[in-house]
Each structure stands twice: as structure tokens, then as C-alpha cells.
Amino acid sequence: MEVSGKKLRKYCKPCEQRKASTYSDGFCSQCEEEMCQRCFDTHKQWKLNRGHRLDPTVGAISNKGETPTFDNCSKHLNEPIKFFCPEHGQVGCGDCMVISHKSCKVEYILEHIDGYKDGKQFKMLKKDIETYDNEAKSLLGSIRRNKNHVKDVNNKFALDVKLFRDKIISHITKLADAMLKYGDDIMEAGMKKIENLEKENKSLVDETNGMRDTLQSEVDQPYKLFISSLSYKQNLHLVRDQLERIKANNKIETYDFMPDCNLEQLMKTCKQLGVLHKSTGSGAALREESVKANEAAPVTKTLCSPKDQPLLNRQLVCTNVIIDGDLISYDEKAKGDRGLFIDKKKLKHLDCFEIEVMSIGRDGGIAIGVVPDDYPNNLLPGLGNDSYGYHSDG
Template identity: 70%
Template sequence: MEISDIKLRYNCEPCTHLKTSAFSDGFCLQCEEEMCQRCFDTHKQFKLNRGHQLVHSVEAKSKSKERTKFDNCTKHLNKYIEFFCPEHGQVGCGDCMVISHKPCKIKNILQHIDGYKNSAEFKQLKKDIEKYDGEARSMLQSIGRSKDHIKDVNKKFALDVKLFRDEIISHITKLADAMLKYGDDIMAADMKKIENLEKENKSLVDETNGMRVTLQSEVDQPYKLFISSLSYTQNLHLFHHQLERIKYNNTIETYNFKRDCNLEQLVKTCKQLGTVHKPKESDNGSSVLCYPKETVRENRATSTKKAQHSPANQPLPGRQLVCKKLIIAGEFISFAEKANGYLGLFINTHTVKHRDIFEIEIVSLGSGGVIAIGAVPDDFPDNLLPGLGNDSHGYHSDGSVYQN
């Protein structure tokens, strides 16, 4: 300390502002102003100023030099970040602590940064960063395999479609192209999903790498190291949830092409090339069959005239007039397991004429109920079996024939 510093006297800045004259008794560290004792006592009466300190001006210069390594508070630009709240893991100036963390036990940063880089807490933080960085990199590899899997599945799907298309007559090539497009749409949707996951995961890798580089550069800067560590600790909690969500969504549904066996016999009148088969188990243990487009269900009144001209060997989806609570797969009809109600109904568009013949093969009777086939008038009630209403004829799976 120099003699000139000791003898140097400053004017009280609040008194000067009030156009009075008084020598300073010290320097308020928080306000960075020279004050006399009277002004400082008045100054501390306000709630926000009760933690302020008055020190000797020479000591203040030393403190001021020490403060040059502090960061400015983002909320109070004329203040420094000197304190932290262990409970919330947040840092700030004295005003921040008074306003937002009054009930908490606030601690001074300078008292905790010595030796922090050798602390168990900091070592654990670095381990966690490495752990999540490793998981993120591993997930990138898994996502890469998923992308290859998407391409392999689609390649096999396309080969099956093209092979089957080449075995049948040329006029159904357009149907094959439509089915290929359906497969490409599935691939595009899956690729978009995976690429979004890949982009999100790469950003996590970039962030963890940035954390590692920052911490390495701040190893010899305890204050900055501590601030960064608190921030990264909070971020890693979010990283964990993001990685779990990415891991959960990184699943690709396999699909392949399934031929329509009856199509080989009815190819000239067929309206679909086959089905997209996904080996996904449903509740009843059967495979799920997906069609490129929903079959349009026409109204009885508008379809009766068209029905009279429908060929007898037209595939089921093309000649249905009414279909309720049933599943159509190729030339097979089955009752929908989860359908509400007891009656599954399929009405053919074909108008029955004298001496007309039609055949239906019952593959399985199921666990219960009755299967009935027959001919009914156009205005026949939907809740009656054929043969149980006026002008109807039906054969039932109990072995009986019913008329009228």
C-alpha cells in the first residue's frame, strides 16, 4: 500500500449529488460509490441494500481489481455474479439472490471455487458427460443400421412386387407401380422419421463435445469452470430424457409384399395387385393386411344399376354393396374381432336372375354363431339373415334351408 493512497481523501458522491460537501468514509462495493458514513447508514435502510459493504477506498481498489475476473450479471448489468444458490443450482449477483432466492441459503462463489476441479462433484460431472456422449454416439450407429434396414426391406419388397408383376399379363403394370409407390411412401415416412432422429441425436453429440471442450479450456479458470459445470449439470438431465425418447422412437416396422393367390386366376378383372403385409401381431394373433387405398363403399340406391352389369368373377372389394363389421382379405371374408354388435353383413352387388348360380366356401365356422348365405330383395332389412324375411332364400350353417 502506497502512502499517497492512505492520505488520499475522496468526496462523498451522494452528498455531491445533493450539492453538499463531505469527505468519503469508504467505498460501497455493491454500488461502487464513495460515501460518507451518514449517507451509507441511510443507504442501508432500504431492503435491497442491506447486504452492501462499506470498505476503505484503498481496499476498494484491491477489491475492484479482484472483481475484474467476475462476469457481469445478465439481469443487473452494473453488478457482478458473486453468489450461487445450491438448492436451485443458479448463480447471480446480490440483487438476484435477494429477489429470487431470499428463503435459500446463499453461498459466495469465491469460497467454493478453490480446488473445485479436483472435487468429486466435478469428476462425476465429467463422467456423466462421457457417459451420455457415448450413448449418443452409440445411438448414431443404431440409427445408421436402421437406415440400412429400411433400404433392405424396401429393396426386397420392390423385388417381390416386380417379380410378381412380370409373371402376370402386361395390363396390370399400372397396379404394380401403384403398389411400389405405396412401399416408397412407407419408406419415405420411415426415412423422414429416422433422419429427424439422426439430426436430433447429432445435435446432442455436438453439445456434449462442446461441453467437453469448454470444461477442458476452463480447467485453470475455477470461476468459469464452476459456472459452466452448474449449467451443464442441468443440461444433462434434459439430455437423458431426450436420449430415452430417441431410443424409444428408433424402431422401424418391417413390411414385405404378400401375393394375392386368387389374383393369379382372376388377373384380368383384378383391381389390386396384392397387399402390403406387415408381420405385426394384432390382439387375436393374426397378421395385419394393409391396402393401398380404402375400398369405396357405395350407397345401395346409387349402386343397384351398376350391380346388374358386374361380372360374376369380379373380386370381392370391387363388387361389395354393403359391408359391415367384416374384414375382406383377397377373396376371404371374416368377422371383425372387435366389432360392436352381433351381425356381420356383406351384400353383393350382383342381381340374381332366373337359374343364376353362385358358390361360397365356408373355410371356418369360428368359435360360435351362424353363417348364412342366400339371395334377398333390394329392400331387405340389414338385421335379418337371408331366408328369415319376405322374398328371401338362405342356407344356414346349422344345415337348414330357409325361405320367406
């Protein structure tokens, strides 16, 4: 460990001769005497002294105030914090430097505090604090707009559900209420997430405001200003990471109600009111453009004609699934954990069929393929002899 052995500034010799105590601003090598700037300026007025130069005193402290009182080290009691390690950006007492920074070039704090508040490092620190403070405040506004948007999404969803529910007979009301409850649960989860982000972001705003206020209050206390600056410089890395994490999580799950156009025709066999379609937007800004605060989303009425039911007409086996036109979906209320549909249409040479997978659900999977007539119903296509299948698990 290297510790600077430079001494504090000496007193001006000409001032001492006048019985005054003034810190020296430099050393006149020609006269070999410590001088303050005032005495040196007077000194240079003489013709013989005009070529003299005042070299700054190394290790000087500001003569604008007294030597600051050192804080005691929290790790080594009664040991003053006098040193800092530029390599690690840490301050400490002599014991700290010997133990943790013995291979570093340690410097004396008092050698750096004079003029620190007007230096580049302090200006950059204040600029970074201001930047992160503005970013946090801007992000807080986005979070609050998303908080309103969560309600707007649910309001539109609830309105769509109610409009469709009014078209069908009274015994469907129970299914509609269940669907509304599903939407409310999603809204509650979304609101909780956004409120947590809002609270977390508000704490960042308070933290950056606290940094700024503390630095402002310590502007005339160079020692404390330097200590606080080093501490805040490290804290800003955490603030930056936390801001990035909040921005990444500042997304909400949007969903729309998709009514079943054949519900009235299939009232006796239908087991669900519709489909709750979820979608996650790419960012808060895009959603905020399409949904304005305190403005209900427009309701679009769709006139649906009865669908053809080719799958129902051709079904050979249909277990635990719901058929709607050419759409097959698993029945969430089914007793079994597997849905099965077998088309009785036989494929001939060069025949083909096309299927679009809309969703594999949260925990489930899909298997599609062709099988022989005697293929077991409890075996996925592609796993048995003479069968070919595609599985969504890869």
C-alpha cells in the same frame, strides 16, 4: 436469505515481517496469528511449538492465482455474479439472491472454487458427460444402420412385387406400379423420420462434445469452471430426456409384399395386386440382426395351388369387398364407404362359425354377427331386432 459473512483469507504475519505478501493458510490459535503453511512448518520445528495446530482460514481463496474477475449479471447490469444457491443449483448477483432465493441458504462462489476441479462433484459431472456422449454416439450408429435397413426393407418389397408382376399379363403392370408407389411413399416417410432422428442425435453429440471441450478449457479458471459446471449439470437432464425420446422413436415400420396366389384365375374380377403387410419391429437391434447392410434379403419363391372359394360360392350379398379364398377385405377403390358380405348359409341350433380378424385398418371398423332373413343391409348386426353382433369398436 442467508448470505455468508466470512471474509477472504488474510496475509501471513511472519511473511509480512519479512516484507513479503503471502496468503494465510490458517490461524494458529496458540500464537493467535495468521500463517502460511511454509511458515507454520518452520514454526513447529521449535520444541515449544510442536503442539500447535493450524486451523484453516474460513472463506479462503486459492493463493495459486489472483482473485478472478467476476462476470456481470445479465438481469441486473453492473452487478457481479458472486453467489450461488446450492438448493436450486443457480448462480447470480446479490440482487438475484434477494429476489429469487431469499428463503435459501446462499453461499459465496469464491469459497468453493479452490480445489473444485479435483472434487467429487466435478468428477461426477465429467463422468456423466462422458456416459451420455458414449450413449449418443452408440445411438447414432444404430440410427445409421436403421437408415440402411429402411432401404433394405423396400428393396425386398420391390423385388417381391416385380417377381410376382412378371407372372401375370401386361395389363396388371399398372396395379404393380401403383403398389410400388405405395411402398416408395412409406420408405420416404421412414427415411425422413430416421434422418430427423440422425440430425437430432448428431446435435446431441455436438452438444456433449462442446460441454467436454469447454470444461477442459476452463480447468485452470475455477470461477468459470464452476459456472459452466452448474449450467451443464442442468442441461444434462435435457440431454438425457432427449436421448430417451430418440431411443423410443428409433423404430421403423417394416412391411412385406403378400402376393395373391389366385390372381391368374381371378384376373377378370381381381381388383388388387396383393396386400401390403405392415409390421413394426420391437427394436432396432432385432431388425439389424436379420438384415445386414449392403446384403439383399433372400427371395423365397412360393408355389401356390388354386384356392377353394367357399365364400364366393355361398355369397348372398357381396358389396365393396374382395374375396380371396376364405379371406374378406374391403376394396379401397370401392365407391361406397362400407363393405358388406352376407353368407347365404343358414345357421341351425348349436351351429357356429369362426372368424379371425387380421386387421381393422387405420380408420375403419368391423362388425360380425348373425341376422334374420329380412334384416336391413345398411344396418350393422347387433343393432337391429333379433340380431347378435360383435363390433371392433368395443
